[in-house]
Structures are given as C-alpha cells and as structure tokens.
Amino acid sequence: MTAPTAVERVAAVADTMQVTVRDRAAEAPWGSGLTTPITRKITISALCPVCGGRRGEPFGINSCDDGAYYWVQGWNNPCGHRDMYVAVLAEARELERRTGGAA
Numbered sequence: 001m002t003a004p005t006a007v008e009r010v011a012a013v014a015d016t017m018q019v020t021v022r023d024r025a026a027e028a029p030w031g032s033g034l035t036t037p038i039t040r041k042i043t044i045s046a047l048c049p050v051c052g053g054r055r056g057e058p059f060g061i062n063s064c065d066d067g068a069y070y071w072v073q074g075w076n077n078p079c080g081h082r083d084m085y086v087a088v089l090a091e092a093r094e095l096e097r098r099t100g101g102a103a
Contacts, residue, residue, distance in 0.1 A: 016095070017046045019058050019073045021085040037063075037070040042092035049091065053079040 018041060026038045046055055056075035063070055077083065 015046045016043050017055065017058065018043050019075070019088070020071065021088060022063075022070065022072050023085070023089055025086070025089070035066040035068050037065055037068050039070055039072055040089070040092075042089065043095060044088050044091050045095065048077050048079050048081050048083075049087075050081040051079050053077065053081075055083070 020039050020041045023038045023040045026040075027036060044055075047053065048055055054077075056077045058073040058075045061072050061074050063072065072085075075083070
C-alpha cells in the first residue's frame with residue numbers, strides 16, 4: 001500500500017468537521033478513583049458513515065461526572081443516524097492514518 005498523494009490528502013479533508021468529544025478509553029477504569037474526564041478535539045468526515053448525508057451542526061454540552069466538569073460537543077444528524085463517541089474517535093484515527101495527519 002502506498003502513502004496517499006498530496007491531492008488525495010486534500011480531497012480526504014475537504015469535507016470534514018472538527019468536534020470535541022470525551023475519550024473514555026483514555027481514562028482510568030471505573031472504580032479506580034476519581035473521574036478525570038479526557039476530551040479530544042478530533043477531525044471527522046462531515047458526512048454520515050451510514051447513509052452519506054451531512055452530519056448535523058455541532059453544539060456545546062457542559063457536563064459533570066463525579067464533580068469533574070468538562071465541555072464536549074454533540075450533533076444531531078438530519079438523517080436520524082446516531083454517532084457514538086467511540087465510533088467517531090475510531091473514525092478520526094483512521095482519517096488521520098489515511099491522510100498522514102493532514103486532517
């Protein structure tokens with residue numbers, strides 16, 4: 001497999017969006033102490049991975065978990081398909097791998 005060309009990298013990031021999500025997999029396991037939420041700003045496709053329609057506009061969400069406050073974003077896809085943070089984190093990793101970090 002060859003590395004993507006500059007044109008392929010630009011095409012891959014042309015229709016993307018940046019969102020901030022919670023990365024629970026990067027946090028200490030439940031029951032091992034206080035919760036310290038870890039958030040990440042990631043780049044994902046602006047298109048729904050199920051049907052290809054546009055994803056909704058991101059909006060901010062203030063949250064609290066065990067007294068730790070954090071801010072993330074959510075969005076409502078007009079098509080009705082729901083995005084889960086674990087899935088969009090995997091999507092962001094794959095996009096970064098495919099584009100060589102250009103996203």
